[in-house]
Amino acid sequence: MDTIPFAFYGRVSTEDNQDPRSSRNWQITRSRALIESRGGVIVAEFFDIDKSRSIPWPRRPHAAALLAELRNPNRGFDAVVIGEPHRAFYGNQYGLTIPVFEHFGIPLWVPEVGGPIDPNNEAHDLVMSVFGGMSKGERNRIKVRVRSAISAQAQMEGRFLGGRPPYGYRLADAGPHPNPAKAADGKRQHRLELDEFAAAVVAGIFREFLEGHGLYAIAERLTADGVPSPSAHDPERNRHRSGIAWAKSAVRAIITNPRYTGHQVWNRQRKDEVLIDIDDVGLGHTTKLRWNSSEKWVWSDDIVHPPIVSAEDFNAVQELLTGRGGQQTGRRLKTASHPYILRGLIFCGACDRRMQGNWSNEAPYYRCRFPEEYALANRIMHPRNVYVREDMIVPKLDRWLGRLFAPHRVDETLDLLVEAQKIESSEHEGLVLARRLLAECDRKLAQHRAALEAGADPVVVAGWIRDEQAKKVQAEARLRREPARRRRLSRDDLAEAMRTVGDAVRLLGTAEPIRKARLYTKLGVRLTYHPSKQKVLVSSTSDQDSMGETNVSEGGLEPPCPSLGTSTSS
Known part of the structure; x- marks a missing residue:
């Protein structure tokens, strides 16, 4: 009997409620029981841990890797087996996934049909659809039971349900x-x-x-x-x-x-x-x-x-x-939604806080309203309002990324990345000193609070606290501005990372706003707008590799519109 190489796919929801090792073992045992009598042997495994069944396959790391491997002509397996379709498919996921297997000619085996699924068999299709519906129903029933139990615990028992305690x-x-x-x-x-x-x-x-x-x-x-x-x-x-x-x-x-x-x-x-x-x-x-x-x-x-x-x-x-026109019990839901390409990616250079999206005059802006939200009785100097238009940044950012990762500039960009790692290493000592200062400030603040509670003069202690908080702010600002120290990569490692990043950059010019935002996130883009210079500093850091940082453009950004420009009033 000829041996058939199989890939195995399984999933376990959370490590808190289930043991991933035990779950993987019984799912793979069930798979082997199905295929071994037919000459099947598992040669590859794809097992997602701590991923909800409601997450589609393309967004589960190992399920997505399996789908990607189907495209590989040298994949090493000729079929896929799933030990528990109830864990693999949710709702209509089976209907969205099986056409991919059919397209690449890879049969999908499940115990519930006793072998490979026949996409043209109505009974097989019905069975798998039922399992998707059962999976969705089970998840919904769990949600209802949990919410009902928590509601009863809060109302009848008054139990503290976890989380951080309220201030006070x-x-x-x-x-x-x-x-x-x-x-x-x-x-x-x-x-x-x-x-x-x-x-x-x-x-x-x-x-x-x-x-x-x-x-x-x-x-x-x-x-x-x-x-x-x-x-x-x-x-x-x-x-x-x-x-x-x-x-x-x-x-x-x-x-x-x-x-x-x-x-x-x-x-x-x-x-x-x-x-x-x-x-x-x-x-x-x-x-x-x-x-x-x-x-x-x-x-x-x-x-x-x-x-x-x-x-x-x-x-x-x-x-x-x-x-007064405020909110009685909570926050009002926004009635309109606008796409912000740089949502969560652009920071204010004056305070290092994320800038908020703001739609004005049919155009997206980003603003920092630090003085309007935080009390001015502190030692931080900050413009009253900081505004910058999205369309002043995105085109130049795309052009800069395109030039940076263009094929003919590979060597030049690699030199920049290698040099960026050297700069990061040289600045590490300063970060260590900043962390020490931060720890010392926390220690002294705790002492001052203890003195206040012990009956010390509140005016004197308040002065001490203000001094230490000012030092702490400076140390925290230094730590936020600097990236975490990472393992230095070789030039070959950086070249491989550049190849992957370059593939994504080539899609930026024609990408829709939502997809463009996802690409920026994948690239690890972080933008810092400096209102005094009216320039943006951009850094790109992937999950594994530090990509250095440099200015978006040599000339910087054009001045914002006068009516919505950076105000320096206090």
Whole structure:
């Protein structure tokens, strides 16, 4: 009997709920039981771990690798076997995938039909479609059960459901986990207890708002008084934030959080699955967090942790906020959606924060409103508004990338990349010193907060805190500006990376906005707009290889439109 080489495909959802090794073993055992009596032997394996079944094959790493290997005439296998189609296909994924196997003449074997699937057999097609529907139904049933259980835990038990505690509270141990299996693993239950210093700040924020002070005025007062912002108060859990000043968004988040009344409140947000591309539904969905109206919130029946404000004061604040044109319970959903090619990729050179997309005069802009969001009572100098138009950047970025990765400039670009690695190595010592300074600032800030709680003069301590926060900001800015140190690559490694990147760059000129945005992301593009120079610095860093950095163009960007230009007013 001739031997038939097979590729095996399998999938396991999460490492938390299932053992990937055990799942892979039983799926491959089931596959071998099907093919070995026919002379089949597995010579290649493709196994996705921690990938939801709802993710289409082209977006699963190993499933995508299998589909790509089908195109390889020297692939090394003549058939594919799936031990559990219920795990491999979801919804209509079978109908979108089997034509690819049929096109390349690769039979797909599954135990449910006792051998290879016949695409022209209606019974086979029905069986596989049923399994896709069952897989989708099982996932939906799990979601309903989980949401129902969490809702009951919040309402009837008032249980703390995880996540970071709200500013004003800290976590306290509440005994063994109620689930016996988790308790046996040493997991504990938690509850909220007051953080006296932060709780007093929260109470003061509610009081000031009820007295008529605005969000920005409250943020200004807190910053001027040297009160650490929520991210500065708990820097270990907020390493992604600078903590240099209070933001009015932080004040708003506090006064709209119902948990300060002592009740557990769940379902303020929900996860919606939305199409990635409405013109290409085969790409599947992505999950987005959205805010629910207060009518959909789930409140605990009883007060389950120490309240900071009364329910009456909380409701009064919501009514006052609504009367000012603010949001009573959450954030309004945007009614219009515009494509932003550089979303998440462009940063402000003055503060190193991501710039926000803004549609104005039928054109996309990016803006940084740091002073409008954060209190000005700090030592950071920043223009009032920073605007830059998208169409001033994208064409020049495409031309720059095209020149950089053009075939006739390969050697020149490789020289730039090699030199960039040398520069990165020489700057590593400065990064080490910045990290040491950051750690020292955190240590001193903790000491100052302890002194404040012990009864030291608040005015003196506030001065100490401001000095240390200023030093910390400088150190954090240095760390954010510099890429993480990576393994230095050989010239051959860089040449191979350039070949892959060059293939993507050649698609930029004709790509649609959504696909162009994905290509920029794959290239690891990061843009930093310097308003004082009106230039953009671009760096390109792939997942594995540092690609160096240089200016987008020799002449820089043209000045923005005067009406929406960079304002230097304070």
